[in-house]
Amino acid sequence: MPEMWTRGEGHDARLVERLRGGCDLVGRDGELSALRAALSAHRLVTVTGAVGTGKSSLARTVLAPTPNGPCRATVQVRWHDGIPVGRRALTGRIARALSASGPPQDTTGTDVTAVVRSFPPGDVLLLLDDVDPVHTECVGLVQTLLMALPALRVLVTARRPLGLGDEKVVHLGPLRVDAAPARGGARERAAERTPAPSPAAELLLSRARERGWSEEAPDPAAVAHVCRLLEGVPLALELAAARLGECTLAELAAHIEDDQCRLADPAPVLRRHRSLRTAVGAVHALCEPAARTVWRRVSVFAGPFTEAAAVFVCADSGLAPRDVPPALALLTATGVLQVLGDPGAVRRPRYRMARSARDFGTERLTAAGELPLTRDRHGVHFRGVAAVAETLWNTGLQRQALQTVHEEHDDLTALVRRGTGLAGTAVTDADLRGPESTCAEATAPDPAGPDLAAPGPARPDLAGPDLIGPAPARPDLTDPDPADADLSGASPAGLDLAGRAPARPDPTGPDPARADSTGHAETALETVLHLWFWWAVHDHAAEGSAHLSALLPRLPAGSALVARGRWLAAWLCAGEDPRGAQHLLELAWPVAVLDGDEALVGRIAHVHGILAWERGDAESAAAYYREAADTVPIGAPGGPPPMVSLAALAIVQAHHIPAAAVRTARRALAQETGGNDAWATALAHYAHALADHRAGRAGRARHRALRALADLESRVDAPRARTALRRLLASLGPAAVPLRTPVPQYRPPARPHVGLLPRPAGRRTVPTALDQAE
Numbered sequence: 001m002p003e004m005w006t007r008g009e010g011h012d013a014r015l016v017e018r019l020r021g022g023c024d025l026v027g028r029d030g031e032l033s034a035l036r037a038a039l040s041a042h043r044l045v046t047v048t049g050a051v052g053t054g055k056s057s058l059a060r061t062v063l064a065p066t067p068n069g070p071c072r073a074t075v076q077v078r079w080h081d082g083i084p085v086g087r088r089a090l091t092g093r094i095a096r097a098l099s100a101s102g103p104p105q106d107t108t109g110t111d112v113t114a115v116v117r118s119f120p121p122g123d124v125l126l127l128l129d130d131v132d133p134v135h136t137e138c139v140g141l142v143q144t145l146l147m148a149l150p151a152l153r154v155l156v157t158a159r160r161p162l163g164l165g166d167e168k169v170v171h172l173g174p175l176r177v178d179a180a181p182a183r184g185g186a187r188e189r190a191a192e193r194t195p196a197p198s199p200a201a202e203l204l205l206s207r208a209r210e211r212g213w214s215e216e217a218p219d220p221a222a223v224a225h226v227c228r229l230l231e232g233v234p235l236a237l238e239l240a241a242a243r244l245g246e247c248t249l250a251e252l253a254a255h256i257e258d259d260q261c262r263l264a265d266p267a268p269v270l271r272r273h274r275s276l277r278t279a280v281g282a283v284h285a286l287c288e289p290a291a292r293t294v295w296r297r298v299s300v301f302a303g304p305f306t307e308a309a310a311v312f313v314c315a316d317s318g319l320a321p322r323d324v325p326p327a328l329a330l331l332t333a334t335g336v337l338q339v340l341g342d343p344g345a346v347r348r349p350r351y352r353m354a355r356s357a358r359d360f361g362t363e364r365l366t367a368a369g370e371l372p373l374t375r376d377r378h379g380v381h382f383r384g385v386a387a388v389a390e391t392l393w394n395t396g397l398q399r400q401a402l403q404t405v406h407e408e409h410d411d412l413t414a415l416v417r418r419g420t421g422l423a424g425t426a427v428t429d430a431d432l433r434g435p436e437s438t439c440a441e442a443t444a445p446d447p448a449g450p451d452l453a454a455p456g457p458a459r460p461d462l463a464g465p466d467l468i469g470p471a472p473a474r475p476d477l478t479d480p481d482p483a484d485a486d487l488s489g490a491s492p493a494g495l496d497l498a499g500r501a502p503a504r505p506d507p508t509g510p511d512p513a514r515a516d517s518t519g520h521a522e523t524a525l526e527t528v529l530h531l532w533f534w535w536a537v538h539d540h541a542a543e544g545s546a547h548l549s550a551l552l553p554r555l556p557a558g559s560a561l562v563a564r565g566r567w568l569a570a571w572l573c574a575g576e577d578p579r580g581a582q583h584l585l586e587l588a589w590p591v592a593v594l595d596g597d598e599a600l601v602g603r604i605a606h607v608h609g610i611l612a613w614e615r616g617d618a619e620s621a622a623a624y625y626r627e628a629a630d631t632v633p634i635g636a637p638g639g640p641p642p643m644v645s646l647a648a649l650a651i652v653q654a655h656h657i658p659a660a661a662v663r664t665a666r667r668a669l670a671q672e673t674g675g676n677d678a679w680a681t682a683l684a685h686y687a688h689a690l691a692d693h694r695a696g697r698a699g700r701a702r703h704r705a706l707r708a709l710a711d712l713e714s715r716v717d718a719p720r721a722r723t724a725l726r727r728l729l730a731s732l733g734p735a736a737v738p739l740r741t742p743v744p745q746y747r748p749p750a751r752p753h754v755g756l757l758p759r760p761a762g763r764r765t766v767p768t769a770l771d772q773a774e
Contacts, residue, residue: 025054025061026206026234027175027199035062035170039125039155042168043146046156049172050335050354051279052235055157056129058172063127063155073120078129090134091115091141094126112141116148124149128156132286132334138162159283160333174232175200177224200227200237207241215244222249229256231355236276239263260356261363280360283334293319294327295336296368299361300378303410304340304350313377350407375418379523382408382415386530393533394637396676398716405534412527419524420550521554525565532568532639537679539719541572548572560600563591564638567604574610582611602631603639609648618652625649634672643671643680650687654694661691678715682708686725693732702732 025032035058038045047055056078063074077093091112098118126145131138139162142154146164156162161169177200197205201223226249230236236256242265243252256263261277273279284292297314298305307325315321328351331337336357340350353361365371385408392401405412528535528547535544548569555562570584585604592600609624628645635641646668653661665688669681685708692701709725712718 025057026203028054028058028061028172031058031170031172032062035059038168038170039153042166043152044142044154044156044162044164044166045168045170046158046161047170047172048158048161048335050159050174050233051283052233052273052276052356053172053174053335054234055172057234059127059129059155059157063125073122074125074127075119076127076129078127088137090128090131090137094141112144116145119145119149119152121151123151123153125153125155128154130157132158132160132283135160135162139164159335175203175227175234175237177201177227177232179220179224198224198227198232200230200232203234204237204241207238208244211242211245213241213244218249222253225249226253226256229253229355230260233354233356235273235279236260236263236356239265239273239276242266259359261359276356277360277363280356283336283357284360284364287330287334288327290319290323291327291330292364294324295331295357296361296364297370297374298328298337298351298353299358299365300371300374301353301358301411302414304352304407305411306348306350308348309381310351312381313374375520378411379415379418379520382411383523383527383530386412386527390530390533390637394635394673394676396678398533398678401533402538402717405531405538412531415527416524416547416551419521420547420554521551522561525551525555525561529561529564529568529638533679535568535572536640537716537718537721545569545572557587558591560591560595560597563588563595563597564600567592567600567607568639571603571607571610574607575614578611578614581607599632599636599638602628602642602645605631606640606645606648609645609652613648613652618655622649622652625652641671641673641677641680643668643673643677644683646671647680647683647687650684651690654687654691658691658695661694662688665691678712679718679721682712682718682721682725685711686721686728689725689728693728698732702729705729705732 035045035047039062047059049055060076063076075094075097077090077097095115095118098115128138128142135158138156138158142156142162143164145152146154161167176198179196179198179201197220201220204223204227205218226240227237230240240252240256240263243255243263247255261275261280264275264277265273284295287295294310294314298310300313301309307328310328311321311324314324328337332339332351335354337351337353340352341347362371365374385404389401389404392398392404524547528544528551531544535541548565552562552565552569555565566584566588570581570588573584574581585607588600589604592604605624606628609621609628612618612621612624625645625648629642629649632639632642632645646664650661650664650668653664665684668684668687671680675681685704689701689704689708692698692704705725705728709722709729712722712725
């Protein structure tokens with residue numbers, strides 16, 4: 001067995017005693033093995049990671065005496081908190097550690113040659129712990145020592161690598177917060193269907209019990225929620241464990257959801273770990289001024305962001321755009337930012353800021369007086385993102401449009417919340433759903449589905465927004481017709497989207513005293529209107545209704561923007577609250593007429609058609625849909641194209657005049673923009689297939705529905721349209737129901753049926769031959 005001896009200087013005695021006393025690391029078995037293997041194969045190993053991930057604990061654990069260790073001697077040097085940095089300060093520390101003489105005081109001017117001569121002969125392992133304050137000196141010193149001492153090995157802990165040749169980097173990330181499924185030897189636990197606790201939960205509970213916490217069976221869901229909020233950072237988990245003796249898990253979650261930086265420990269192992277704010281502040285103090293500026297400004301992002309977004313938000317007269325990317329790289333290297341995506345991929349990487357760093361940055365942003373301006377720039381940028389997403393949708397790149405909204409959803413939601421006066425509070429599922437309602441029950445589809453082979457009812461629902469709009473609130477599942485495929489509107493109950501007093505007060509609603517300026521509300525409403533397809537097509541009607549109900553009362557009632565918002569709110573709530581939708585349309589219509597907004601006038605007529613169809617008035621519904629199709633200009637942004645109104649008209653006609661429905665469906669498919677809009681094309685094909693089904697041509701209807709479903713699933717995710725097509729196929733016979741995407745090899749033409757019918761020259765005021773045939 002080799003002789004082990006250790007000399008150390010500058011390290012914290014409490015940390016060493018804690019490790020010697022059996023305070024084992026939790027969830028770091030893989031990292032320990034990787035570090036031991038790296039020390040055996042490399043002369044220079046650096047343990048990197050963000051603040052609070054346990055780099056020092058891991059390094060000192062691996063230095064425990066072992067019979068087969070790679071070195072017979074270890075020299076440990078730790079940089080103390082608060083010690084000023086002088087010239088050759090690290091060199092002096094190493095010299096004192098080797099001599100093991102004199103009190104721990106700063107020595108400058110020590111010659112590197114003297115340090116080299118002080119090293120003992122043979123294999124020596126030098127631990128340089130927490131060297132971020134002297135990172136530049138450490139790079140040159142380590143390079144010199146490795147060249148002068150061939151038997152020397154160096155282990156470094158820092159937030160970023162040294163960047164030297166043959167350096168092996170072991171990155172330490174947060175602990176896993178999700179429970180792993182039981183496997184192998186845990187058969188009893190698997191039989192009980194109880195997953196093993198995650199490493200983060202295990203660390204939180206073990207440290208809490210070490211401090212006297214005596215709760216025997218804590219709620220696993222509450223523990224997991226706290227761990228997710230803390231993002232698995234070991235230091236944050238240990239600081240939170242110190243609070244469990246004073247509050248419950250639910251109270252702790254509310255505390256850290258508001259501001260993680262307030263977590264503190266009156267008796268920390270390391271001085272800078274007395275609070276999470278102090279630990280993050282130590283990183284901030286070592287950053288360059290440009291990096292500090294970028295740090296506090298990008299803290300306004302609620303989710304992942306791109307480099308271009310950071311440049312737009314951060315750059316101003318005091319910070320050039322070219323200075324932002326280097327600052328992002330530095331913050332990434334120090335663990336403040338995390339890069340999402342594969343390096344070198346086609347798509348540019350996205351950055352994500354840790355929750356504690358974001359809370360600290362928000363504090364610095366507020367203290368600098370830059371919060372209002374930075375939020376304004378953030379709002380302008382993401383209003384533009386929403387506009388780009390709508391353009392992608394209207395030009396045929398609908399899958400990309402949905403992906404854009406999905407990626408930027410956190411920041412888009414934060415923008416809307418600022419406009420509604422909820423800025424600064426945590427985003428919860430209740431905020432996205434709106435006030436408590438029966439939407440969850442109402443949108444649940446009937447497991448058996450309607451009987452689509454039965455005759456049509458007196459009050460069919462197919463023209464409602466399930467197929468040509470958002471999800472239903474209360475589908476009529478007793479109606480046995482294919483026209484009843486969950487196509488009424490959706491909106492949380494009790495929402496007064498017209499600005500009237502709600503029937504049931506919402507105690508969790510926004511406080512008007514906390515509302516931002518009208519400009520913020522206008523930006524938020526414009527963003528919501530740009531994302532009409534996300535609410536209506538992608539099954540997020542409840543979320544859109546909640547946003548509109550909070551935004552509309554904050555803006556002038558007679559503005560054109562509010563009129564468009566009232567139209568969208570009426571569309572989203574038409575199925576559940578027809579009277580409210582009717583009132584909204586009555587308020588929006590005069591403004592649209594006075595402004596000469598043909599697109600809005602036509603879309604108001606479309607929602608009137610939905611309401612008439614809900615009342616069972618097929619004749620009025622057909623008239624409204626016809627007016628909408630003739631009034632909305634082709635290619636008009638801000639809502640569904642006239643092709644959708646034509647599809648709705650064909651659905652109404654299919655119940656009484658299938659031949660006219662076929663002609664209307666063909667007219668819809670012949671629209672100039674039909675090939676670009678997979679959703680509207682699917683609606684038109686659905687109407688055509690339904691008309692064939694009503695005319696007794698089941699085989700043709702089945703073939704058309706299969707083609708429409710294949711095209712829809714390959715181009716865009718439209719849940720309600722997909723469900724309606726599947727239910728129509730189910731009504732045509734079991735053989736027609738596909739297990740997965742039907743006919744995946746088939747690719748329909750980009751613009752089917754173009755030229756079969758002439759395009760209308762303009763708005764029609766006299767009935768045509770097609771109208772007279774009906």
